[in-house]
Amino acid sequence: MWQLIVGQLLNGAIVGTLYxxxxxGVTLTFGITGIVNFALGVFMMLGAYAAWYFADTVGxxxxxxxxxxxxxxxxxGLVADQALFRFTRNNLVNGxxxxxxMIAVMESSALLIWTSTPKEMHHVLPGVFAFFxxxxxxxxxxxxxxxxxxxxxxxxxxxxTWSGRxxxxxxxxxxxxxxxxxxxxxxxxxxxxxxxxxxxxxGALYASLYSLEPTxxxxxxxxxxxxxxxAGIGSVAGALLGGIILGVTEGxxxxxxxxxxxxxxxxxxxxxxxxxxxxGLFAGRR
Amino acid sequence: xxxxxxxxxxATALCVLPLVFNSDVALTILVFSYLQGMLAVSFNLIFGxxxxxxxxxxxxxxxxxxxxxxFMQHLGVAYWSATVLAAALVAAxxxxxxxxxxxxxxxxxxxxxxxxxxxxxxxxxxxxxNSLTNGSxxxxxxxxxxxxxxxxxxxxxxxxxxxxxxxxxxxxxTLLVCGRMVHSWMGRCFAAIRMNDELGDTLGINVxxxxxxxxxxGNMMAAVAGSLYAYFLGSLExxxxxxxxxxxxxxxxxxxxxxxxxxxxxxxxxxxxxxxxIHFSAEIRSIVYGAILIFTILVMPQGIYGGLWQxxxxxxxx
Numbered sequence: 001m002w003q004l005i006v007g008q009l010l011n012g013a014i015v016g017t018l019y020x021x022x023x024x025g026v027t028l029t030f031g032i033t034g035i036v037n038f039a040l041g042v043f044m045m046l047g048a049y050a051a052w053y054f055a056d057t058v059g060x061x062x063x064x065x066x067x068x069x070x071x072x073x074x075x076x077g078l079v080a081d082q083a084l085f086r087f088t089r090n091n092l093v094n095g096x097x098x099x100x101x102m103i104a105v106m107e108s109s110a111l112l113i114w115t116s117t118p119k120e121m122h123h124v125l126p127g128v129f130a131f132f133x134x135x136x137x138x139x140x141x142x143x144x145x146x147x148x149x150x151x152x153x154x155x156x157x158x159x160x161t162w163s164g165r166x167x168x169x170x171x172x173x174x175x176x177x178x179x180x181x182x183x184x185x186x187x188x189x190x191x192x193x194x195x196x197x198x199x200x201x202x203g204a205l206y207a208s209l210y211s212l213e214p215t216x217x218x219x220x221x222x223x224x225x226x227x228x229x230x231a232g233i234g235s236v237a238g239a240l241l242g243g244i245i246l247g248v249t250e251g252x253x254x255x256x257x258x259x260x261x262x263x264x265x266x267x268x269x270x271x272x273x274x275x276x277x278x279x280g281l282f283a284g285r286r
Numbered sequence: 287x288x289x290x291x292x293x294x295x296x297a298t299a300l301c302v303l304p305l306v307f308n309s310d311v312a313l314t315i316l317v318f319s320y321l322q323g324m325l326a327v328s329f330n331l332i333f334g335x336x337x338x339x340x341x342x343x344x345x346x347x348x349x350x351x352x353x354x355x356x357f358m359q360h361l362g363v364a365y366w367s368a369t370v371l372a373a374a375l376v377a378a379x380x381x382x383x384x385x386x387x388x389x390x391x392x393x394x395x396x397x398x399x400x401x402x403x404x405x406x407x408x409x410x411x412x413x414x415x416n417s418l419t420n421g422s423x424x425x426x427x428x429x430x431x432x433x434x435x436x437x438x439x440x441x442x443x444x445x446x447x448x449x450x451x452x453x454x455x456x457x458x459x460t461l462l463v464c465g466r467m468v469h470s471w472m473g474r475c476f477a478a479i480r481m482n483d484e485l486g487d488t489l490g491i492n493v494x495x496x497x498x499x500x501x502x503x504g505n506m507m508a509a510v511a512g513s514l515y516a517y518f519l520g521s522l523e524x525x526x527x528x529x530x531x532x533x534x535x536x537x538x539x540x541x542x543x544x545x546x547x548x549x550x551x552x553x554x555x556x557x558x559x560x561x562x563x564i565h566f567s568a569e570i571r572s573i574v575y576g577a578i579l580i581f582t583i584l585v586m587p588q589g590i591y592g593g594l595w596q597x598x599x600x601x602x603x604x
């Protein structure tokens with residue numbers, strides 16, 4: 001029994017870091033542009049399909065395919081920002097609705113191009129680690145490590161570099177930051193491209209673990225937004241912790257409670273958090 | 287006064303329309319537009335006038351549709367009593383959900399997320415309670431509601447023409463209720479809450495009570511629309527409660543315009559008719575829908591109605 005629980009804990013933590021990295025994108029975008037970008041889910045889907053395309057169809061080695069996928073999604077994010085989201089800065093409801101329109105357009109285009117038949121990528125890194133009776137696929141551990149590294153690198157960049165601190169300053173007080181010489185429009189565009197790149201990375205790594213469907217982003221973005229709110233929107237380390245908490249809640253919850261309601265446990269948890277600690281679990285901390 | 291004349295003209299035109307233009311397909315599309323219009327108008331009471339982006343509207347619609355069927359089947363009541371019971375059930379659920387959200391002062395995005403969470407829980411319950419709801423397969427509704435009509439007595443609502451008038455009356459009643467509410471003292475309170483609810487609070491407006499009123503009344507009208515819609519369509523499925531359904535309602539309101547009570551009907555009409563006029567595949571339809579949504583928000587933030595009105599006023603002034 002404990003093996004099952006620990007197994008689900010581990011699995012939940014790994015899926016949780018995937019939620020966490022998309023949540024990080026949600027948090028960064030919100031801090032800088034003032035909107036909750038649900039369209040990050042479709043960028044994740046785009047990243048997943050791009051990685052699959054470059055690895056399996058073009059035949060690039062997997063790490064290179066991931067890199068290309070990240071570049072492609074950041075570029076797509078840049079285009080979307082300049083064409084659409086530039087006009088919805090700090091308007092939460094409009095931003096939400098534009099991102100929903102974008103989801104409809106991109107998801108249906110993906111359905112037309114790649115059909116709803118799930119795509120399977122070749123096994124990048126077969127084999128499993130076995131210890132104490134637990135079995136974890138190697139690839140999952142690699143993804144876990146990589147995502148953690150990226151999240152901590154982001155954290156370091158935000159606190160240690162000039163542009164990272166400028167982003168913080170901008171999130172706190174846009175006008176004061178502009179007066180101190182922060183190039184605000186370039187900063188906004190940069191952060192948006194970085195966030196979509198993170199979503200693309202999540203997608204590209206997802207492609208090596210699970211099969212791909214055009215709707216994969218929609219489910220993920222809901223979880224990511226839940227994770228970001230859970231942690232308190234604006235908190236970088238919190239996004240990771242929120243993701244892991246959500247993943248573990250789902251994993252462990254589905255052992256004891258009916259599986260059909262798996263997607264509801266996180267929501268119940270979220271509602272309780274919002275009611276009793278509306279600023280999120282880790283609010284006030286970076 | 288001038289407005290009253292316009293309303294009378296439009297109402298008469300819509301009443302005479304099926305006598306002149308009697309096509310079953312066109313009438314069916316109109317019935318769907320009217321019922322969707324009811325949903326959009328009632329949603330706009332919560333969203334446009336009180337400023338609360340509720341994601342619970344599809345849930346109210348779907349819960350009532352299922353509840354009507356279940357009350358009829360398990361309590362053995364007639365259709366109209368079942369509709370009333372379903373609306374009462376939705377009212378009770380809305381009071382609980384609304385009270386939780388408003389008591390804890392959830393605003394804007396947070397309100398949307400929490401109502402979305404409740405809505406998803408309702409959808410998952412409907413999807414997984416197989417013994418009652420038949421899960422994802424849905425339920426076929428064979429019987430049609432009876433109605434007393436002058437001249438013919440009590441008849442089953444079989445013909446599209448009868449449904450046309452029924453849905454027109456239902457839409458009219460919804461518009462009347464919303465119009466009376468918005469253009470009253472209560473409507474002023476809604477507007478105050480939309481613009482600045484903290485200020486409203488300091489001015490002695492019971493913010494909690496008026497937010498809850500708008501939420502519950504809006505959802506009850508959605509409930510009536512739900513039980514009519516299900517019985518006109520002749521089937522029930524968990525998709526009634528989906529996020530997409532909620533977003534579709536938001537799109538109708540935005541496309542029509544949110545500042546006038548009747549404006550969302552225009553949006554509902556366009557979005558319901560468009561897919562029937564041009565035969566698209568489901569994917570292309572979804573792309574067009576998304577494009578319309580983006581276009582409306584970025585280019586025409588006041589919606590079709592608001593935009594036309596502005597053009598007319600500009601011409602008038604020139």
